[in-house]
Amino acid sequence: MTSPLERIRPADNAPRRVRDLAHTFDLRIAAGPAPDGEGPTVTSVASDNRVVEDGDLFVALPGARAHGAAFAADAVARGARAVLTDAAGADLVGGLGVPVLVAADPRLIIGHVAAWVYGSPAEHLTTFAVTGTNGKTTTAYQIDHLLRALGFTSGLVGTVEMRSGDRVLPSRLTTPEAADLQALLAAMREDGVRTLAMEVSSHALALHRVDGVRYGVAGFTNLSQDHLDFHGDLQSYFAAKALLFTPEHARRGVVVVDDAWGERMAEVATIPVATLRTTPTRDGGPAADWVVTDVAPHGTGSAFTVTHTDGRTLRTSTTLPGGFNVANAALALVMVLEGGAHLEDVADALDAAGGLAAVVPGRMEVVSAGGDGRPRVVVDFAHNTEALELALGALRATTPGRLTVVFGATGDRDTGKRPAMGAAAVAGADVVVVTDDDPHGEDPAAVRAQVLAGARAAAAAAAHAGGQARVVEVREVAPRADAIRTVVAHAGAQDTVLVAGRGHETVQDVAGVDVQLDDRVEARAALAARPGITTEGTTTA
Ligand SMILES: CC(=O)N[C@H]1[C@@H](OP(=O)(O)OP(=O)(O)OC[C@H]2O[C@@H](n3ccc(=O)[nH]c3=O)[C@H](O)[C@@H]2O)O[C@H](CO)[C@@H](O)[C@@H]1O[C@H](C)C(=O)N[C@@H](C)C(=O)N[C@H](CCC(=O)O)C(=O)O
Numbered sequence: 001m002t003s004p005l006e007r008i009r010p011a012d013n014a015p016r017r018v019r020d021l022a023h024t025f026d027l028r029i030a031a032g033p034a035p036d037g038e039g040p041t042v043t044s045v046a047s048d049n050r051v052v053e054d055g056d057l058f059v060a061l062p063g064a065r066a067h068g069a070a071f072a073a074d075a076v077a078r079g080a081r082a083v084l085t086d087a088a089g090a091d092l093v094g095g096l097g098v099p100v101l102v103a104a105d106p107r108l109i110i111g112h113v114a115a116w117v118y119g120s121p122a123e124h125l126t127t128f129a130v131t132g133t134n135g136k137t138t139t140a141y142q143i144d145h146l147l148r149a150l151g152f153t154s155g156l157v158g159t160v161e162m163r164s165g166d167r168v169l170p171s172r173l174t175t176p177e178a179a180d181l182q183a184l185l186a187a188m189r190e191d192g193v194r195t196l197a198m199e200v201s202s203h204a205l206a207l208h209r210v211d212g213v214r215y216g217v218a219g220f221t222n223l224s225q226d227h228l229d230f231h232g233d234l235q236s237y238f239a240a241k242a243l244l245f246t247p248e249h250a251r252r253g254v255v256v257v258d259d260a261w262g263e264r265m266a267e268v269a270t271i272p273v274a275t276l277r278t279t280p281t282r283d284g285g286p287a288a289d290w291v292v293t294d295v296a297p298h299g300t301g302s303a304f305t306v307t308h309t310d311g312r313t314l315r316t317s318t319t320l321p322g323g324f325n326v327a328n329a330a331l332a333l334v335m336v337l338e339g340g341a342h343l344e345d346v347a348d349a350l351d352a353a354g355g356l357a358a359v360v361p362g363r364m365e366v367v368s369a370g371g372d373g374r375p376r377v378v379v380d381f382a383h384n385t386e387a388l389e390l391a392l393g394a395l396r397a398t399t400p401g402r403l404t405v406v407f408g409a410t411g412d413r414d415t416g417k418r419p420a421m422g423a424a425a426v427a428g429a430d431v432v433v434v435t436d437d438d439p440h441g442e443d444p445a446a447v448r449a450q451v452l453a454g455a456r457a458a459a460a461a462a463a464h465a466g467g468q469a470r471v472v473e474v475r476e477v478a479p480r481a482d483a484i485r486t487v488v489a490h491a492g493a494q495d496t497v498l499v500a501g502r503g504h505e506t507v508q509d510v511a512g513v514d515v516q517l518d519d520r521v522e523a524r525a526a527l528a529a530r531p532g533i534t535t536e537g538t539t540t541a
């Protein structure tokens with residue numbers, strides 16, 4: 001989330017008159033030349049001065065760290081033709097030589113304003129949005145994979161990257177700010193993109209980043225503790241996600257009802273919702289519209305069947321390991337079916353594409369498959385308790401030797417989950433190596449200490465669990481690159497090493513300094529330094 005500030009925008013967009021903008025959104029004109037007559041026009045919208053180009057409307061939003069109005073003069077110097085802000089912002093900007101439009105709360109309208117400027121680009125796409133604590137990225141990639149298999153030119157927006165046709169950029173946020181999202185959607189229209197698979201974070205919903213987009217199908221994966229530093233409590237976190245399942249944001253939904261939060265989401269949704277159950281029903285749990293059955297190992301992943309209560313049924317597979325990836329694949333599949341695709345077409349496309357075989361960077365990414373005298377090494381983005389439990393559970397089943405996990409917790413974020421993550425690591429692994437994640441502004445040693453406290457308490461409890469007693473080794477190694485290299489260097493040939501928490505990320509934020517760090521690169525370097533055995537039995541460097 002620390003990639004450079006850059007965005008994909010349309011090369012060409014019809015100019016819109018500032019006067020019409022003021023009229024359409026009932027905006028007060030506070031300063032600058034009144035946009036009368038033909039007046040000035042804008043062709044694009046930006047909410048960060050650093051990406052402003054000639055012809056933009058600059059929206060100066062109040063924020064936690066700054067007021068965008070402080071950057072308005074620079075935005076105008078870069079070519080902004082008008083500024084939209086709040087009353088406090090208008091006082092701050094003074095005379096700029098361009099119209100300054102004022103709204104009571106510009107964050108509430110920026111999505112709609114940007115959609116208006118770009119001519120409602122989302123309406124030209126068939127759109128799929130995924131929300132939930134875990135699985136958004138994977139599910140979005142699986143939807144994208146399936147849409148491509150069906151022959152569509154598909155766009156992608158999420159934590160890893162943004163893609164419009166041949167234009168690809170690494171992402172800074174999971175869900176872009178409203179102005180950047182609408183610019184990206186307009187670029188997609190220009191690039192001949194027909195369908196869109198997109199992640200929608202709870203932050204995005206709470207901060208109105210996706211206002212002005214009404215998705216064709218919204219999907220819900222699951223909910224567990226995360227991001228409580230922002231949302232306060234689980235109820236508010238849930239309420240933010242539930243916004244996606246209202247008519248303002250989506251036409252229809254698919255909700256995984258494996259957990260109680262999913263059942264509740266299906267109840268509170270005010271759009272038509274199809275429910276999906278991917279695990280056997282709990283006692284008395286309600287039936288679902290779609291169910292997953294007959295899950296069986298298949299290559300590196302699983303085969304499974306989805307069946308609707310109306311009798312439609314399809315058997316396919318996912319290449320990604322773990323039961324949770326069956327859930328992600330099934331959700332992707334059902335969302336595309338609920339979006340109107342025909343079952344027979346989907347079945348044919350999946351047969352030709354090898355099933356739901358998306359390659360998702362940093363999600364259960366196998367850096368080394370093992371079997372060559374070196375350990376299996378998997379890099380996964382699991383950075384909360386539930387994801388860590390599930391990732392370890394998935395790998396345990398296929399690890400003949402010892403299972404080691406290397407992970408840390410993020411600084412400045414949701415401190416409550418740290419000891420719980422330590423305990424989850426001990427429950428799932430034989431060796432637990434606690435290191436740093438993104439420390440951000442926090443003392444990395446203090447963050448590690450909180451994770452270690454949970455891990456050590458759980459290890460002590462496990463050692464004294466009577467007949468179930470287990471010895472789990474808990475160690476602290478920092479910095480992270482050293483932890484990865486040490487663990488991979490010493491793991492046995494039958495062992496699995498899970499490097500969890502950072503997935504595809506390549507930059508670590510340490511006290512505001514960007515440190516280049518890619519878990520996969522570190523793991524590969526450590527593997528290369530160990531001798532391996534080829535299938536012919538010769539030793540390699
Ligand atoms: C809580 C939150 O999401 N805040 C975001 C928000 O910050 P903010 O409103 O406080 O803005 P600010 O930094 O005070 O700046 C105020 C305004 O001035 C503008 N500005 C600021 C500086 C400058 O030099 N020039 C400039 O124009 C900013 O663009 C902004 O419009 O707007 C900023 C500008 O886009 C974001 O950088 C910032 O993301 C923060 C840093 C962040 O990390 N957000 C994360 C938690 C987030 O949104 N995560 C979710 C996914 C989480 C998950 O599921 O894992 C996401 O969708 O990515």
Ligand SMILES: Nc1ncnc2c1ncn2[C@@H]1O[C@H](COP(=O)(O)OP(=O)(O)OP(=O)(O)O)[C@@H](O)[C@H]1O
Binds near residue numbers: 136
């Ligand atoms: N359906 C699921 N249920 C629980 N855990 C999952 C699920 N899918 C993936 N995970 C775990 O969560 C991690 C993150 O997966 P993914 O990136 O797909 O989710 P995400 O919702 O996009 O995460 P984030 O919002 O933090 O970027 C994975 O690496 C995996 O460990």
